[in-house]
Amino acid sequence: MVAFSAGLFDLPRLVGPDEDVLASIPQVGIRWGAGSPGGHSCAHPEVAMSAETVIEVHGLTKSFGRFQALRGVDLAVGRGTVHGFLGPNGAGKSTTIRVLLGLLRGDEGSVRVLGADPWADVVALHRRLAYVPGDVSLWPGMTGGEAIDLLGTLRGGLDEARRAELVERFELDPTKRGRQYSKGNRQKVAIVAALASNVELLILDEPTSGLDPLMERVFQEVIGEAKANGASVLLSSHIMAEVESLADRLSIIRDGRIVQEGTLAELRGQTRTTIHAELSVVPPGEVLVGLHDVHVDGSRLRATVDSLRIGEAMAALTPLGITSLTVEPPSLESLFLRLYDEDAADPGTGR
Amino acid sequence: MSTALAGVRGGGPMTGTAPLLRASFRHDGRMFAPWILIATALSASSMIYPYIFNTEQERQAFAAAIGANPAIGLIFGPAFDLTTTDGFNAWRSLALGGFLAALGAILMLTRATRAQEDSGQAELLASGVMGRSARLASAVAMCLVAELLLGLCAWLVTIALGGGAANTALLAATMTATGWMFTGIAAVTAQIGSEARTSNSLAVGALGTLFLARGVAYSLDAPAWMIWLNPLAWMTETKPNYQNTWWPLLLAVALTVALLAAASALQARREFGAGAIAPKPGPARGADRSTWRLAVRINKGMMITWAVAFAVIGVVFGYMATSVIDIFADNPTVQTILAAGATSSEDLVSAFLVTLLSLVGILAAIPGVQTLVKVRSEEMADRVEPIMATSSSRPRYYASHTILALLAPSLYLLIAGTLIASLASSADIGVRFGDALLQAVATIPAAWTVVAVSVAVVGARPLVTLAAWVGVLASFGLTLLGHTFNLPDWALAISPYWHIPNVAATNPDWTGLGWISLATLGLLAIGFTGFRRRDLAV
Numbered sequence: 062m063v064a065f066s067a068g069l070f071d072l073p074r075l076v077g078p079d080e081d082v083l084a085s086i087p088q089v090g091i092r093w094g095a096g097s098p099g100g101h102s103c104a105h106p107e108v109a110m111s112a113e114t115v116i117e118v119h120g121l122t123k124s125f126g127r128f129q130a131l132r133g134v135d136l137a138v139g140r141g142t143v144h145g146f147l148g149p150n151g152a153g154k155s156t157t158i159r160v161l162l163g164l165l166r167g168d169e170g171s172v173r174v175l176g177a178d179p180w181a182d183v184v185a186l187h188r189r190l191a192y193v194p195g196d197v198s199l200w201p202g203m204t205g206g207e208a209i210d211l212l213g214t215l216r217g218g219l220d221e222a223r224r225a226e227l228v229e230r231f232e233l234d235p236t237k238r239g240r241q242y243s244k245g246n247r248q249k250v251a252i253v254a255a256l257a258s259n260v261e262l263l264i265l266d267e268p269t270s271g272l273d274p275l276m277e278r279v280f281q282e283v284i285g286e287a288k289a290n291g292a293s294v295l296l297s298s299h300i301m302a303e304v305e306s307l308a309d310r311l312s313i314i315r316d317g318r319i320v321q322e323g324t325l326a327e328l329r330g331q332t333r334t335t336i337h338a339e340l341s342v343v344p345p346g347e348v349l350v351g352l353h354d355v356h357v358d359g360s361r362l363r364a365t366v367d368s369l370r371i372g373e374a375m376a377a378l379t380p381l382g383i384t385s386l387t388v389e390p391p392s393l394e395s396l397f398l399r400l401y402d403e404d405a406a407d408p409g410t411g412r
Numbered sequence: 413m414s415t416a417l418a419g420v421r422g423g424g425p426m427t428g429t430a431p432l433l434r435a436s437f438r439h440d441g442r443m444f445a446p447w448i449l450i451a452t453a454l455s456a457s458s459m460i461y462p463y464i465f466n467t468e469q470e471r472q473a474f475a476a477a478i479g480a481n482p483a484i485g486l487i488f489g490p491a492f493d494l495t496t497t498d499g500f501n502a503w504r505s506l507a508l509g510g511f512l513a514a515l516g517a518i519l520m521l522t523r524a525t526r527a528q529e530d531s532g533q534a535e536l537l538a539s540g541v542m543g544r545s546a547r548l549a550s551a552v553a554m555c556l557v558a559e560l561l562l563g564l565c566a567w568l569v570t571i572a573l574g575g576g577a578a579n580t581a582l583l584a585a586t587m588t589a590t591g592w593m594f595t596g597i598a599a600v601t602a603q604i605g606s607e608a609r610t611s612n613s614l615a616v617g618a619l620g621t622l623f624l625a626r627g628v629a630y631s632l633d634a635p636a637w638m639i640w641l642n643p644l645a646w647m648t649e650t651k652p653n654y655q656n657t658w659w660p661l662l663l664a665v666a667l668t669v670a671l672l673a674a675a676s677a678l679q680a681r682r683e684f685g686a687g688a689i690a691p692k693p694g695p696a697r698g699a700d701r702s703t704w705r706l707a708v709r710i711n712k713g714m715m716i717t718w719a720v721a722f723a724v725i726g727v728v729f730g731y732m733a734t735s736v737i738d739i740f741a742d743n744p745t746v747q748t749i750l751a752a753g754a755t756s757s758e759d760l761v762s763a764f765l766v767t768l769l770s771l772v773g774i775l776a777a778i779p780g781v782q783t784l785v786k787v788r789s790e791e792m793a794d795r796v797e798p799i800m801a802t803s804s805s806r807p808r809y810y811a812s813h814t815i816l817a818l819l820a821p822s823l824y825l826l827i828a829g830t831l832i833a834s835l836a837s838s839a840d841i842g843v844r845f846g847d848a849l850l851q852a853v854a855t856i857p858a859a860w861t862v863v864a865v866s867v868a869v870v871g872a873r874p875l876v877t878l879a880a881w882v883g884v885l886a887s888f889g890l891t892l893l894g895h896t897f898n899l900p901d902w903a904l905a906i907s908p909y910w911h912i913p914n915v916a917a918t919n920p921d922w923t924g925l926g927w928i929s930l931a932t933l934g935l936l937a938i939g940f941t942g943f944r945r946r947d948l949a950v
Contacts, residue, residue: 125950159797159948159949162797162800162801163800164797164800164801164947164948164949165947165948165950166945166947183800183803183805183806184803184804184805185803186803187800187801187802187803187804188803190801191801192797192798192801194794194797194798196794197794197798198793198794198795199795200709200710200795201607202710202713203694203698203700203709204693204694204695204696204698206694206695206696206697206698207694207695207697207698207699207700208698209698210697210698210699210700210701211698211700211701211705211706212798212799212802214701214702215701215702215703215799215802215803215804216802216803217802217803235696235697236693236694236695236696237693237694238694240607251798254798264801
């Protein structure tokens with residue numbers, strides 16, 4: 062966490078000032094942080110130390126018939142971190158997660174979860190992790206409460222107090238039957254079932270699909286608490302805002318390959334900030350060095366600037382008399398959209 | 413359903429029926445093809461009768477064998493005339509062909525209405541430009557047309573192979589008519605049940621009850637009202653090739669129209685996704701906390717229904733067993749055989765019991781296979797995934813369902829066997845309670861083999877889940893139809909039920925049960941290895 066605050070863009074601190082808990086997982090910031098002495102700015106999974114990674118995937122491939130779902134996925138999730146796993150629909154997020162859970166067997170590559178082989182060591186491994194699928198399907202005649210108890214007990218036990226608290230916070234009616242629940246409520250059942258047992262690793266596959274904004278906030282709080290208690294989280298999503306507020310690191314998958322990997326700050330560093338400025342002087346050409354995509358309309362200027370060079374841009378613009386200024390921070394969305402554009406521009410990588 | 417189509421342009425409740433019907437035919441229509449194939453094959457295969465039984469004596473001997481075993485009559489109904497090929501076909505295909513047509517109609521109609529509603533596809537459709545009745549109308553139209561095709565196909569192929577055009581036309585018409593009546597019944601049950609499974613169970617339950625009632629009515633020379641209250645018996649009353657009575661078909665059409673009108677009225681009154689039976693809130697805490705309890709839980713409703721069904725079957729079959737001597741007495745051919753000393757009355761009775769209990773055994777394997785097929789449907793509904801993400805292992809999960817699938821048929825055989833044994837031993841037909849019950853117990857390993865086939869299929873080759881039913885189909889076909897083909901022993905021996913010894917015989921041969929149990933173990937091993945190794949939910 063230390064490393065992030067040193068960067069340009071601070072992360073929203075959901076965890077709160079619980080420094081004792083953070084101190085108990087000291088390696089996180091140092092190893093993954095962008096500005097740390099020994100850290101690579103783009104740490105490749107190979108240099109990751111296995112004692113501190115809860116998920117390690119190298120060169121994972123998986124085909125269904127002739128369709129190649131995964132074409133060499135590399136993924137490393139550090140202990141005690143929230144790792145965002147982003148990608149468009151059909152990119153391979155769920156397939157990767159199913160391999161991590163031992164539901165599918167990878168064709169090639171190596172996969173370690175909590176230091177074990179997810180295919181061979183299923184039972185022991187699954188006692189230590191919990192999973193929330195993106196599309197929860199409940200038994201039609203079974204109530205939500207019964208489903209929570211069944212899944213929790215099968216995992217190896219429920220924390221009763223935690224269960225009651227979560228049912229309360231998510232405003233879940235546990236007496237309804239599976240077929241009566243809406244999508245969001247089915248999702249809540251799965252979230253409560255997963256979080257009511259104290260596990261080391263949470264694997265969440267688009268867990269908030271169907272939740273309303275209020276419940277999404279509760280979910281973010283709850284994940285923050287789990288992290289504060291030392292849990293590691295793999296959070297797959299295609300919702301940028303969710304990942305931006307929760308994740309320490311991100312992997313972006315497209316067409317069965319990881320195309321970007323790094324901390325939020327690093328990935329944002331690769332995007333540009335958009336500036337809208339109204340100037341009292343019509344900007345002369347030479348000022349615009351360092352600005353990209355410049356559009357000048359009279360005294361109005363729109364341009365993008367490398368996120369790490371905003372200071373320089375401001376210094377160049379200030380003499381021109383800024384009367385109004387809007388700076389749009391770089392979002393993952395823009396990074397995401399840029400990756401999409403590249404995809405469209407280079408059909409060779411498409412399927 | 414041309415009236416339904418006429419309303420399309422008006423924007424009434426039927427709006428959208430025509431495009432929906434086209435789409436349904438493309439997607440669900442091919443699911444009906446197997447039913448057409450099986451029904452056609454059943455009728456067409458009768459045309460080899462002259463090659464198997466080519467002399468008058470052989471045909472009479474065959475007729476005597478049929479008459480001597482009332483258990484066969486339970487399934488096929490009465491044999492009016494077995495001296496001609498058309499007569500043979502009428503006996504062999506009428507009841508079974510109608511049953512297949514009805515089952516196909518029920519499954520297709522429920523899939524196109526209720527199951528769509530459960531899965532949410534219907535919501536997509538209902539939000540489009542579509543009248544409230546369009547989905548039911550298009551599903552009904554699809555079933556009616558499909559049943560018509562079934563009849564036509566069976567008729568054309570059979571006469572092409574040498575069947576009489578008029579005789580076969582009536583026979584094929586009874587299949588279509590039965591399919592239509594059960595399209596109506598399924599259309600009603602689809603409005604009553606609150607989900608697809610309930611609707612299916614209600615309609616299949618009605619089919620099973622009427623089928624059994626018809627078998628008993630004809631076997632026991634029941635009073636006429638028992639026949640005229642039963643729509644399936646109307647079909648038997650057409651007596652194709654024997655009397656060729658066409659007018660009972662009109663009754664079937666009238667009943668179909670009445671049922672469809674009722675379904676349409678019910679459908680107009682109920683809300684989307686709801687049934688007539690509203691769900692109540694359930695417990696907030698769960699008591700079922702193991703894979704075994706889960707397996708029992710999700711199969712409980714079905715198991716109770718089947719248990720009741722087997723109690724009924726036990727009483728009906730047992731009651732029939734008590735009158736088996738009277739049935740023999742009424743049959744002159746059997747009397748001739750007995751008088752000639754070729755067999756004894758005791759032998760006939762015990763052979764009858766073996767067939768009767770084998771029949772119960774084949775039926776008892778069906779719920780077992782259903783339990784395994786449910787494992788696959790749970791998997792495809794993404795309900796196995798969260799279980800497998802907990803610390804329960806795959807073998808444990810599969811074992812829970814497999815054990816249930818093996819226990820259930822055993823229980824059903826014991827229920828029906830005890831009832832048959834106590835009723836049969838109470839009558840003066842020379843059957844001891846212990847022997848009859850032991851005969852039921854000896855049938856259990858054969859039912860296990862059939863269930864084990866489905867364990868192997870669902871475990872190792874889940875993409876062909878339909879193959880899970882191969883065991884049931886093969887046993888049914890070989891045990892009941894094998895003799896009509898005059899098949900050699902090695903072919904009949906493919907059915908595990910062929911290996912069941914007659915425990916009342918002086919030296920019953922138990923080795924056959926040993927062999928089929930070895931096959932059971934092998935199939936279980938294949939299933940468990942497959943389930944442990946394969947990808948889930950693909």
